Amino acid sequence: MVGLMIKTSVEAIIFDWAGTTVDFGSRAPMGAFVKLFQSEGVEMTISQARIPMGINKWDHINALLNLPEIKSQWIRIHGRPHISADVDRLLEVFVPMNKVSIRECGQLIPGISELTKTLRERHIKIGSTTGYTKELLDILVPIAKEQGYEADVLSYSGDTPLGRPSAQMMHKCALQLGLDNPLSFIKVDDTLPGIEEGKAFGCWTVGVAVSGNVLGLSLEELNALPREESEYLKDSARGKMKEMQPDYVIDSVADLLPLVDKINRRLDLGEKPISL
Template identity: 50%
Template sequence: MNTAPPSPNPTHLQAVVFDWAGTVIDFGSLAPMDAFVQLFARYGVRIDVAEARVPMGLAKWDHIHALGSAPRIAAEWQRVHGRPFSAADCDALYEVFTPMNAASVREHAQLIPGALATVQALRARGLKIGSTTGYNRPIMEVVQALAAAQGYAPDNLVCAGDLVSARPGPLMMVRTLSDLQVWPPAAVVKVDDTVPGLQEGRAIGAWVVGLAISGNTLGLSEAQWQALPAPEQQRLRERATAELRAGGAHWVIDSVADLLPVIEDIEARLARGERPD
């Protein structure tokens, strides 16, 4: 049995780790937005979709806490409830949120165009497929079944709530690399549509690819995106690309359908001795 440690200087990739909503399923990352808006409305506080999107990528408890702590929403909560938004309030909202989001994902679980073909091509190259998500386990039990019915079943799943801390820290990626038995992080690519998701890849030292069009950064359905005139598409693409690059992406592409040329570029860089910065 070979017990030699893996080389700290890999010459080939070993795995690609994908986020879920806005990355491989749910073009526009629409399911969580419905749930967040309805959640706060149930407690008498109005929030809009743009506000709900700001903390996307965080674990859902952290996301709710970030919303409740945002100055406008916090002031409205104080006005309605007569007290500041607290961790206890966040606990209560989180318990209500989970079944709401589990219901919402059923309406937004379609694989993003090109996702399945990309994953199949990566597997054909001998790469393992990992996954992390800001969703918790109860929500992902619904999502996993819906994705598997469409042919997508990654080699592992790490959810927010599985570990003591989630994004933007590295622990979910640490668990994923352990599950997949791959090392070092320079042999891994993290693909995500949110800045916290990109930062969890950077935190462990992986290559990081951001998705500008299919996910939360724009928050448009596929039909809404395709209906835009080309100049407006390009303006939004440039805006999203700048945001994701500022958030840590080494590359930014439209969607997972465009990933394979990036994989080839990374392989060439590894062969030249380059590593993620």
């Protein structure tokens, strides 16, 4: 007797936070990192601060301290390379700074509240993974909820032994949701570690190019630019995101819904994500 084929469809979407669902331009962490290093006498640009974006904050600080241009300043000031205790201390200073910036940049990205309403109507679960710690999420989650966005499950920095780009936070979300087929998941993120996290889990990945870390401008800053310059920057951001090789690239979460339908059609045909 021929066995019945079980149809697979999208059952859950796991979103990142800054640059994906809130904080257009992913500005909150960047401003805090720049202020943190300025407090140590180290000059850092926003572009430098963005380089390790997507990993947990301890690793992010450590990666910044290993950048040659930052490392040389640190050694000049402190007379030695940094050690783990320095990262621990800097993280303690960073968290209160980031709390302030989260409150300043916690606005929802346009389209996310409408999107989540439609997803719930379709019985698609919503989860999140992030490089933010629980302490920072405790501030951000109520701010987002008040504006109309709430995830069903959360996994965050320190919630699992390994953070991004490992799949451990994705597995934690799947466990909490009671779902076990990665093909029924979509990971939406604006950073390379977040895209790699989805690939490691074996799910569909969608890279957010314009609203997130790659372009790095607030919506107001972007809209204030001349049209030609704005389009150039958007095209450049899309190109950089494509280099990260997600399954799909969109400008923002406002463009996600048609891809859910497209991925469902591909699942019907037995197709799989790039990572597989």
